[in-house]
Amino acid sequence: MGALQSLPDRHEYIDFAEKTGFSYEQIGILHNRFKQLSHDEDTLQREDFNTVPDLACNPIRSQIIEAFFDRRNFRQNGEGTVDEIGFEEFLVVMSHFRPPKVHVTEEQRQIIRKEKFRFLFNMHDTDNDGTITLEEYRHVVEELLSRSGALGKDTAKGITDAAMLEVASISMGHMEPDEFYEGITFEHFVKLLDEFDIESRMSIRFLNMDTTTICKNSLYLLSTTQP
């Protein structure tokens, strides 16, 4: 009998909506997904992400999963990692990829871009020293490339070095022969990608079906199939 309750979580959802920029409906959807991934528990652990087969086939899944447990992405200026997250943290991390809003001022747009860049930068900069070193960059490239046969080890190394040199040349311009390139700082990262259309490419677009359409569809289903 206790199954019929009054609408739950409504005030919490409104809080989240203000905090993260998702709409009320989108938060409901993400909450369902959170419950599905965490098997109806309150917190999510790293193993829970392994139940998604699509993600298991992604070459850089470990970086993606780590991003959810990285305190730097919780917008509280924290550092380090945690072992489990609640729905609020899940939502905050997801909000870095929230759908682009239509009417934004130039200033807001720059802020949003910087946020997304910061998120992607954090995924590369695993030791949080503010720069993506050659090692960290090479790590990402190696994850993407297959270890089995298609490319030889030397080829992979060559690709990595060339990629690093590309970044160095574009951000530093001309380098002295004995100058040591430490790594990509956040400013260089942004400069490197300044023409990249990050707002629309790095955002999740929810399919929009309003309730009137759904109402019509379900009534249609009910009336056409006969027992």
Place this chain on the structure above:
Amino acid sequence: MSATIDDMEERWDVAVLLLQLWSSGVFCLIMLPAMFGCSLGVTGVYIKILVKILKWATLRIQRGTARPLPRPNGIIAREGGSMEQEVVAIRRSRTRTIEGRQFAVSDAFYFYKKGLDSIVDDQVTQRFSSEELASWNLLTRTNQNFYYVSQRLTIIWGLGVLVRYGLLFPFRSVWGLGVLVRYGLLFPFRITLAIIGLVWLVVGTALVGFLPNSSAKSWLSELVHVTCWRICARGLSATVRYHNKENRPKKGGICVANHTSPIDVVILASDGCYAMVGQIHGGLMGVLQRSMVKSCPHVWFERSEMKDRLTVLNRLTNHVAAKNKLPILIFPEGTCINNTSVMMFKKGCFEIEGTIYPVAIKYDARFGDAFWNSAKYNMVSYLLRMMTSWAIVVNVWYLPPMRRRDGEDAALFANRVKSVIARRGGLLDLAWDGGLKREKVKESMKQEQQKLYSNMVGAPRHNVCTGRITEDQESSPVEYQNR
């Protein structure tokens, strides 16, 4: 003192009379028609009334709230292109000409985006939990999203509980008891009789009487089987619609169907006799299995034999090769899926030489969720849930028989059959393995994306700098290797 005893006796008499009335009514109105396969139409009327009530409930709910409703087609919009197209598109969106280069820092972004998309919504994990409905069928168990809306709705819901638990459930558990009695007492009894009769006849008219005897025996066992399953089906208030009966599986064939729950067996076996395939269990199931195999040859395996693929295949092949044996019933998915999609068919049974008769089974989820989530419920609680649902409304389509083409790989044939079934039943055709319910993705699959990307990046290019040459490139000290 005597007055109270008289009272009690009177009450007892009345109770016995009521019981007699009830059981005779039950026998006449339900058991007899079930044995002969006809229906009195009561269930049909019941379901029409249900549909009207559910329509009203849906309207009330839509008016009452605006909340996230389930989306069968997925939650998010995805890019449709292949990996190569997408990565190149990302590179192109940056104005610096980097098309000809082997690796760009933005290549990783394609994978980040894909990873986040799959965290929000993926095709596989949602197949292993019950389907979310767009309307509420007034069952608490499908009540994940619908909360208190109005008093009227609550009252109707309460009435529904009364009807389901007070009326329908006791009714149906008598059927369960009836089935037990039939299998435990009547069936071996009849079979013993049949065997005795056979022995007599064999002794009496050895050579001449052999053929007619065995066909009589199989006819008798078929009748018994089908009657039993039909009564079980009535016990679940199952309304089944069989389409295309002319394609029904014939002897010596293999019947394959999509799997949602153990009730699939009851439904299919009510309309024809099959040889079942499966593991021997202990307990009640074991008793049933052993008694069934006495009348017609089912294929039951010991647990150790199941591990050995070759033994299994051999036994099945022998069964099929004997053309006069009943068709085998197999569920190639290997596990229960929630009836919104068809997952990968295991190619084992498609390697056997024989005609495949595909069957598509679709449950109408409005009347009760038939999916057996074996992680959440065990068999007994699942059956209890089934018996207290509104009804089970099923559509069964018999599809035209298919044979493996010359030189066709068993896996390809399995996929062909799977898409035919998915199309007929209105289900989504997925290539994922149903075994993912319990196991992780295979290592080889995980590395596929890596291989794809490596091929794209490492492919030999004639000249690296395609496209316009800007000032940056001309003054760049970087050396590109021609590969």
